[in-house]
Amino acid sequence: MNTKPVNRTQRRRPELTAFLRSRRARVTPADVGMPPGLRRRTPGLRREEVAQLSGVGVTWYTWLEQGRPINASPQVLDAVARTLRLDQTEREHLYHLAEVPYEPDPQLPAQTVDEEIQGIIDTLDPRPAAVYNSRYDILATNPPFRDLFFVPQTLDIGIPNVLWTLFTVPEPSCPVVFRDSELPLMVATLRSSYGRHVGEPAWEEFIRRLSAASPYFAELWAGGNVLPPGPRVKTFRHEAAGEMRMTSVSLSVDGMAECRIVAYTPADEEARQALALLRDRRERLWPPTHAQAVAGTRKIPLP
Numbered sequence: 001m002n003t004k005p006v007n008r009t010q011r012r013r014p015e016l017t018a019f020l021r022s023r024r025a026r027v028t029p030a031d032v033g034m035p036p037g038l039r040r041r042t043p044g045l046r047r048e049e050v051a052q053l054s055g056v057g058v059t060w061y062t063w064l065e066q067g068r069p070i071n072a073s074p075q076v077l078d079a080v081a082r083t084l085r086l087d088q089t090e091r092e093h094l095y096h097l098a099e100v101p102y103e104p105d106p107q108l109p110a111q112t113v114d115e116e117i118q119g120i121i122d123t124l125d126p127r128p129a130a131v132y133n134s135r136y137d138i139l140a141t142n143p144p145f146r147d148l149f150f151v152p153q154t155l156d157i158g159i160p161n162v163l164w165t166l167f168t169v170p171e172p173s174c175p176v177v178f179r180d181s182e183l184p185l186m187v188a189t190l191r192s193s194y195g196r197h198v199g200e201p202a203w204e205e206f207i208r209r210l211s212a213a214s215p216y217f218a219e220l221w222a223g224g225n226v227l228p229p230g231p232r233v234k235t236f237r238h239e240a241a242g243e244m245r246m247t248s249v250s251l252s253v254d255g256m257a258e259c260r261i262v263a264y265t266p267a268d269e270e271a272r273q274a275l276a277l278l279r280d281r282r283e284r285l286w287p288p289t290h291a292q293a294v295a296g297t298r299k300i301p302l303p
Contacts, residue, residue: 012067012096012097012099013066013067013068014067015097016064016067016094016097016098017065017066017067019093019097020064020065020080020084021065023084023085023090024044024045024047024050024065024084025042025043025044026044027044027045027083027085028043028044028045029045029049032083034049045083045084050083050084053083054080054082054083055079056076056079056080061080064080064098072100073100074095074100074103077091077094077095077100078091080094111133111137112139113131113139113256117131117140117256117261118140120261121142121145121263122142122143124142124144125143125144125279126144126275127144127263127265127275128142128144128145128147128148128149128263128264128275129141129142129144129145129261129262129263129264130142130145130261131253131256131259131260131261132162132259132262133256133258133259134190134193134197134259135161135190135193135203136161136163136186136190138160138161138162139259143279143282144275144278144279147238147275147278147281147282148175148236148238148264148275148278149175151165151169151173151174151175162186163186163190163210163217164210164213166179167183167213167214167216167217168213168214174237175236175237175238176234176235176237177234177235177237177243178234178235182234183216183217184220184225185232187221187223188225188227189228189229191225191227192226192227192228193258195226196258207221229250229260230250231247231248231250232247232248233245233246233247234246234247234248234264238278240277240278240281241274241278242274244266244270244271244274245266245267245268245270245271246264246265246266246271247264247265247266247267248262249262249263249264250262251263
């Protein structure tokens with residue numbers, strides 16, 4: 001049996017050919033304002049018509065469709081994608097098959113979640129969980145998250161954002177222990193997302209305002225470090241339960257660009273007991289029916 005590995009480029013070429021032919025076949029001349037012409041063998045566009053509408057040479061497009069090793073720029077692939085009426089997923093697929101780095105169109109960070117996502121994080125109880133976008137805006141939380149991270153001072157801030165809370169509340173009230181090691185990592189994660197949004201007014205205003213509100217954030221931001229999200233063990237404090245070590249895990253959310261569910265799992269028995277204490281405290285102070293009524297009349301508190 002032949003166990004020689006298949007060259008990825010060689011495998012992509014027939015896939016590219018089949019993909020472009022199938023997309024070309026589904027676009028009719030009428031779709032692009034062209035006459036049907038005579039003796040047309042297929043209801044879709046001809047290669048020369050795709051080339052003409054895309055502003056490229058017929059030979060170049062033919063070679064692209066045949067999967068030949070030619071250079072394709074993002075601008076030319078975008079022109080072909082527009083002619084063939086590719087949606088965003090198809091456009092990304094075309095880039096991958098043509099072996100051209102794909103950069104998705106910039107999108108505004110999501111600001112809401114649907115009931116299904118809210119239900120998912122609610123079922124993670126007793127594990128604290130929340131939904132963040134790439135700017136650390138808080139889109140949804142579950143009760144254990146609010147048990148662990150609620151800080152009274154955040155109500156006065158009025159900005160549902162993790163970084164605003166951690167950088168602007170007094171250090172004794174901050175739920176994160178070891179701020180000098182944790183906050184630089186969070187700022188580096190923020191900057192890695194910022195690279196996709198440089199120049200966007202909402203992002204630039206966010207950075208400007210937080211830099212003005214927190215000299216420490218401004219100092220870290222000026223450092224220029226970048227880091228992707230990833231699992232880490234963090235230590236949190238709560239006035240009723242003391243310190244607890246928790247492992248954070250980020251899960252991406254399909255259909256919500258640059259958003260993630262962040263769930264916290266107790267790293268030891270002490271943390272599990274502390275969470276149980278907080279849950280018991282919540283159930284005594286906020287019976288389910290009363291908590292639901294309150295939740296319907298006010299915003300979820302900041303962490």
